[in-house]
Amino acid sequence: MVDYNGTKQTSPDGRSRTVRGRPFVKWAGGKRQLIDILLKNVPPQYNTYIEPLVGAGALLFALAPTRAIISDINPEIINAYLVIRDNVHAVASSLTRHKNTEEYFYKARSKNPNQLSPVQRASRFIYLNRTCFNGLYRENSRGEFNVPFGDYETPKILDKGNLLAVSDYLGSNHISILCQDYKKTALLAKPGDFVYCDPPYYPLNTTSSFTKYSKGDFTEQDQGELSQVFRDLDRKGCYVMLSNSNTPYIRGLYKGYDIEEIEAYRALNCKAERRGKGLYEILVRNYGRGTKG
Numbered sequence: 001m002v003d004y005n006g007t008k009q010t011s012p013d014g015r016s017r018t019v020r021g022r023p024f025v026k027w028a029g030g031k032r033q034l035i036d037i038l039l040k041n042v043p044p045q046y047n048t049y050i051e052p053l054v055g056a057g058a059l060l061f062a063l064a065p066t067r068a069i070i071s072d073i074n075p076e077i078i079n080a081y082l083v084i085r086d087n088v089h090a091v092a093s094s095l096t097r098h099k100n101t102e103e104y105f106y107k108a109r110s111k112n113p114n115q116l117s118p119v120q121r122a123s124r125f126i127y128l129n130r131t132c133f134n135g136l137y138r139e140n141s142r143g144e145f146n147v148p149f150g151d152y153e154t155p156k157i158l159d160k161g162n163l164l165a166v167s168d169y170l171g172s173n174h175i176s177i178l179c180q181d182y183k184k185t186a187l188l189a190k191p192g193d194f195v196y197c198d199p200p201y202y203p204l205n206t207t208s209s210f211t212k213y214s215k216g217d218f219t220e221q222d223q224g225e226l227s228q229v230f231r232d233l234d235r236k237g238c239y240v241m242l243s244n245s246n247t248p249y250i251r252g253l254y255k256g257y258d259i260e261e262i263e264a265y266r267a268l269n270c271k272a273e274r275r276g277k278g279l280y281e282i283l284v285r286n287y288g289r290g291t292k293g
């Protein structure tokens with residue numbers, strides 16, 4: 001098993017690696033549950049690791065590459081990465097001052113993040129993530145965080161050891177952190193780089209799936225455009241891996257590439273009876289076993 005504590009671990013592929021830090025927020029679609037499968041599918045060698053829709057970065061932290069480019073369209077998570085890298089003690093100290101009460105939560109939630117300092121903004125973001133219902137990040141159409149209070153007895157608002165490990169990892173390696181559209185980030189990829197794309201999933205059915213991490217949604221057209229970017233990166237000579245839902249539409253977009261069905265647990269379905277294990281996800285690659293498109 002891989003753990004994230006910064007010690008040398010032997011993973012299922014038999015390679016040992018130093019892992020620095022782990023995701024510092026819970027994130028819808030976060031890949032911590034699937035990390036061992038993802039690691040088995042990483043190309044054995046590559047230049048720069050690029051994750052253009054990085055979210056909480058489960059694979060980033062598990063791989064801990066020394067050279068990487070990460071980006072996300074969500075300004076809250078990207079600000080948090082930057083502040084943890086550059087000002088970790090200030091954000092840790094600010095996190096100790098939050099309170100786990102309903103009144104305080106809604107007061108913090110109502111604040112406009114654009115009017116806070118970067119440290120206050122990261123601190124509010126992590127606090128809300130730790131204390132809100134299910135650790136979700138979701139925005140309304142005005143771009144305001146709108147998840148209700150979780151009412152957990154003892155949420156771990158400050159995980160100082162992990163924040164320090166993340167800060168150390170981000171600060172002591174060549175990691176570019178960008179708040180921008182994935183297409184712009186994909187343009188930075190060079191032959192021999194490894195690009196992992198983990199977009200908001202195409203819905204398994206029209207009512208159940210969560211695709212809204214920010215005020216914009218990731219539409220069917222976006223999925224189509226992402227598959228074009230995948231093909232462009234393939235033609236350029238990059239190693240490309242992508243996760244998505246196991247639906248005929250998505251499988252059609254990646255026809256000709258290696259598509260593996262993955263047994264995944266669906267935790268974010270709104271209907272409790274639809275939660276559970278199944279072949280809900282696929283992993284698409286342009287390298288390795290299978291045919292190349």
Ligand SMILES: C[S@@+](CC[C@H](N)C(=O)[O-])C[C@H]1O[C@@H](n2cnc3c(N)ncnc32)[C@H](O)[C@@H]1O
Binds near residue numbers: 027201
């Ligand atoms: C499934 S999540 C990624 C989860 C991540 N792999 C993890 O382990 O936490 C998808 C991410 O794509 C981001 N996203 C959505 N649209 C985007 C866009 N156009 N450009 C860049 N990022 C985008 C979302 O903000 C979200 O963080």
